[in-house]
Amino acid sequence: MELTSITPLILTYNEAANIDRTLGRLTWADRVVVVDSYSTDATIDVATSYENVDLVQREFDDHTSQWSYGLDQVETEWILSLDADYQVPAEFVEEVRNLEPPLTLAGYRSNFTYCVYGRPLRGTLYPPRIVLFRNERARYGQDGHTQRLSVDGSVNELDTSLYHDDRKPLSEWLDNQHRYARLEAEKLAQADDVGITDQLRKTDVLAPLLTPLYCLFVQGLILDGWAGWHYTLQRTYAELLLALVRVDARLRDDSESSREGTA
The missing domain is CATH 3.90.550.10 (Spore Coat Polysaccharide Biosynthesis Protein SpsA; Chain A)
Known part of the structure; x- marks a missing residue:
């Protein structure tokens, strides 16, 4: 070419x-x-x-x-x-x-x-x-x-x-994760046919628990020292934040439905 x-x-x-x-x-x-x-x-x-x-x-x-x-x-x-x-x-x-x-x-x-x-x-x-x-x-x-x-x-x-190789400040990465989590939560709420990763995310429990284990032991990042731990923490944080956004939305919906039911 x-x-x-x-x-x-x-x-x-x-x-x-x-x-x-x-x-x-x-x-x-x-x-x-x-x-x-x-x-x-x-x-x-x-x-x-x-x-x-x-x-x-x-x-x-x-x-x-x-x-x-x-x-x-x-x-x-x-x-x-x-x-x-x-x-x-x-x-x-x-x-x-x-x-x-x-x-x-x-x-x-x-x-x-x-x-x-x-x-x-x-x-x-x-x-x-x-x-x-x-x-x-x-x-x-x-x-x-x-x-x-x-x-x-x-x-x-x-x-x-x-x-x-992203070398922007960690503070900027953290700020972006809040927006990303909201958009990913909207995507999951609308999706029916999803892959295994999003199926785990839809449980709101398994993805945050399995991500550090998968990164450290399946991907072998435990052998990469602090760099591997840094990446593992980033990915775990992202999954935790996504789960939190989804659970928070569910609880808010339940609360509003309860108020409407008693009105």
Whole structure:
């Protein structure tokens, strides 16, 4: 695959802690499209310091609309969709360069190596994603607190993983979890046919209990020291918060129903 046929696409909002490391791995691309949601930190200055970056701004409403807007800014056949805390290793670029996709192929899915302050973990709950795809065959839809990409055609697996290494302050991560938990709770309330993870979440008990055990012992993060413990605590906190939001909503509904019954 010709690298000139690929445009990396990145969404940003206050990603000064990450964006330089991400863009530094994309100098092979003729053009990188960054869709910024009016960052107030140094994100814009860092991004525009790269000659191959084309930065556009759009007020954020939801992830689906923001990514869809980004698709409209790309002129090449292929898009490499990246979060601002993803790093593309040289081995990944070389693998992509050697690809010979048939016309029936719509995209490629990649696994991730999760990093905590630069230290790779031996396991993660972070799911694989379709990251490289034909623009004309792709569309985004909302999926809980984030977005889901659908492509028209077959998808192959890439051998090389991308790196996920978010170094924004913990306080920002904690603030985001409250919004994410509310959106995930709304998604679960509306979903009937769900996978095993969401089935566990719907119990409001099992996911918070099983998450630390799965991270530490099944994924082996107990062997990664404080970095593994850091990730385990983050994932457990997220599941606890989601369960709390759902239980709180149930109790509120029960309380209101009781008041209406006695009125």
